[in-house]
Amino acid sequence: MSLSRALGLYIHWPYCARICPYCDFNVYRPKGAEDALLEAILDDMRGWRERTGARRLTSLHFGGGTPSLLSVSALQRLIDAAGRVWGFVDNPEIGLEANPNDSVVFVDYASVGINRLSVGVQSFDSGALERLGRDHSAAEAVAAVELAQRAVDQVSLDLIYAWHGQSLEYWQGELRQAVELGVGHVSPYQLTIESGTAFGKRAERGDRLALEPDDAADFYSATDEVLGQAGFQRYEISNHARNEAAQSTHNRLYWEGGDWIGIGPGAHGRLGAHSQSGRIATEAARRPGDYIDQVATTGWGVRSLETLSADDERTERVLMGMRLAAGLDLAQVADFTGLGIDEAECRRMAELGYVERDQTRLKLTREGQLLGDGVSMALIP
Numbered sequence: 174m175s176l177s178r179a180l181g182l183y184i185h186w187p188y189c190a191r192i193c194p195y196c197d198f199n200v201y202r203p204k205g206a207e208d209a210l211l212e213a214i215l216d217d218m219r220g221w222r223e224r225t226g227a228r229r230l231t232s233l234h235f236g237g238g239t240p241s242l243l244s245v246s247a248l249q250r251l252i253d254a255a256g257r258v259w260g261f262v263d264n265p266e267i268g269l270e271a272n273p274n275d276s277v278v279f280v281d282y283a284s285v286g287i288n289r290l291s292v293g294v295q296s297f298d299s300g301a302l303e304r305l306g307r308d309h310s311a312a313e314a315v316a317a318v319e320l321a322q323r324a325v326d327q328v329s330l331d332l333i334y335a336w337h338g339q340s341l342e343y344w345q346g347e348l349r350q351a352v353e354l355g356v357g358h359v360s361p362y363q364l365t366i367e368s369g370t371a372f373g374k375r376a377e378r379g380d381r382l383a384l385e386p387d388d389a390a391d392f393y394s395a396t397d398e399v400l401g402q403a404g405f406q407r408y409e410i411s412n413h414a415r416n417e418a419a420q421s422t423h424n425r426l427y428w429e430g431g432d433w434i435g436i437g438p439g440a441h442g443r444l445g446a447h448s449q450s451g452r453i454a455t456e457a458a459r460r461p462g463d464y465i466d467q468v469a470t471t472g473w474g475v476r477s478l479e480t481l482s483a484d485d486e487r488t489e490r491v492l493m494g495m496r497l498a499a500g501l502d503l504a505q506v507a508d509f510t511g512l513g514i515d516e517a518e519c520r521r522m523a524e525l526g527y528v529e530r531d532q533t534r535l536k537l538t539r540e541g542q543l544l545g546d547g548v549s550m551a552l553i554p
C-alpha cells in the first residue's frame with residue numbers, strides 16, 4: 174500500500190541524559206522544563222488540528238533526543254491525546270526511539286499502545302561504544318534488545334559503522350550478532366562527522382574518527398551481503414527488514430511523500446501537494462524554551478511556515494523517493510507537482526549504470542547508491 178496520501182505524527186522529545194559526541198540532532202540536557210514542554214506538546218496538537226482538518230493518523234513516532242526518558246504515563250497522555258485529536262487508522266504504527274539505558278520501562282510500553290521500538294545499540298563492542306561516547310555497555314544493549322522483543326511486536330536496532338579502527342570482518346560479525354538476536358529490522362548508519370559536534374571539532378584538529386569514503390563503500394556492500402544472506406532486504410539506503418511487516422510505516426511515509434505533522438522543538442512537518450492547494454513545509458521553534466513560548470503565544474509550535482514551489486516540492490520528492498529500493502514513483506511526482514525529471518540526464522545516468530527504469534519507477538543501482546544524493550540531484554532539471 175502506498176503511503177503517499179497517509180498522515181503521520183512525529184513528536185520530538187529533545188532531551189538526552191548525555192549528548193553523544195557525534196550527534197547533531199536537536200538535543201539538550203534536561204534543565205527542569207520537561208513538564209512545561211510536555212504540556213506545550215499537548216497544546217500544539219490542538220493547534221495543528223485546525224490546519225490538518227479531520228484526518229486519521231497512520232503512524233505516531235516518538236523521536237529525539239531520547240523519548241524513552243519520558244515516563245510511561247506521559248507517553249500515555251500523548252498517545253491518548255493524538256487519538257482524541259485525530260484518531261488512528263486500524264492497526265496504526267506507534268513507534269519510539271529508545272536508548273538501551275531506559276530498558277526497564279519497555280515492559281509497560283505495549284499497555285499504552287506502543288508497538289514498535291528502535292533501540293540505539295550502535296555497536297556490540299564496548300570499546301567502540303566508549304569511543305562513541307555512549308553511556309551503556311554492549312551487554313546492556315543486548316539485554317535491552319531482548320527486553321524490547323518481549324515487550325512489543327516490532328523491534329529494530331540502530332548500528333553505527335565505519336568508525337576508525339573498525340575492520341570489515343568486525344562489522345560483518347556485528348551484523349551477524351544483530352541477526353542472531355532475532356530482530357526484524359536493522360538500521361545501519363555510516364558514521365558521519367558533523368561540524369559543530371564534539372567529533373567535528375576533534376576531526377578539525379586532525380583526529381581520525383571515521384573511515385575514508387572508499388573503505389566505507391566496502392562496508393556498505395558487505396552490509397547488503399550479510400543481511401541479505403540472513404533474509405533481510407534493504408528497502409531504503411539505511412534500512413533493512415526481514416519482511417514487509419517489519420518495515421517502518423512512519424519512515425516509509427516520509428520517503429513515499431506522505432503528509433506528516435511535526436510537533437516538539439525543531440520538528441519539521443509537511444502537508445498537501447502543489448496539485449492540491451500547495452505543499453506546506455513547517456518547522457517548530459528549535460530551543461525548548463522558545464518552543465514553549467511559541468505555543469503559549471500563537472497556539473502552535475510552528476515558527477516557520479512556507480508553501481513550497483512546485484520545483485522545491487519535486488526536489489524533495491525525488492530525493493526522498495530515490496532512497497527507496499522500490500524506487501521513485503514517477504507518475505506520482507508528476508501528479509503531485511505537475512513536473513517531470515530531466516529525461517536526458519536520466520538516460521545518461523542509466524547508460525553510466527547508476528539508475529534503472531521500468532514502466533513506472535526509477536531506482537538507483539548499487540553503484541548509484543554508493544554515489545549518494547549526487548545521482549538523484551542530477552535528475553532534477
Ligand SMILES: C[S@@+](CC[C@H](N)C(=O)[O-])C[C@H]1O[C@@H](n2cnc3c(N)ncnc32)[C@H](O)[C@@H]1O
Nearest residue numbers: 195196237238239270272293331362363364365
Ligand atoms: C536521533 S538518534 C535517537 C536514538 C537514541 N537517542 C539513541 O541514541 O539511542 C537516531 C540514530 O541516529 C544515529 N546517528 C546519530 N548521529 C549519527 C552520526 N553522526 N553518524 C551516524 N549515525 C548517527 C544513531 O544510530 C542513532 O541511534
Ligand code: SF4
Nearest residue numbers: 189192193196237238
Ligand atoms: S545519539 Fe541519541 S542519545 Fe546520543 S545525543 Fe543523539 S539523540 Fe541523544
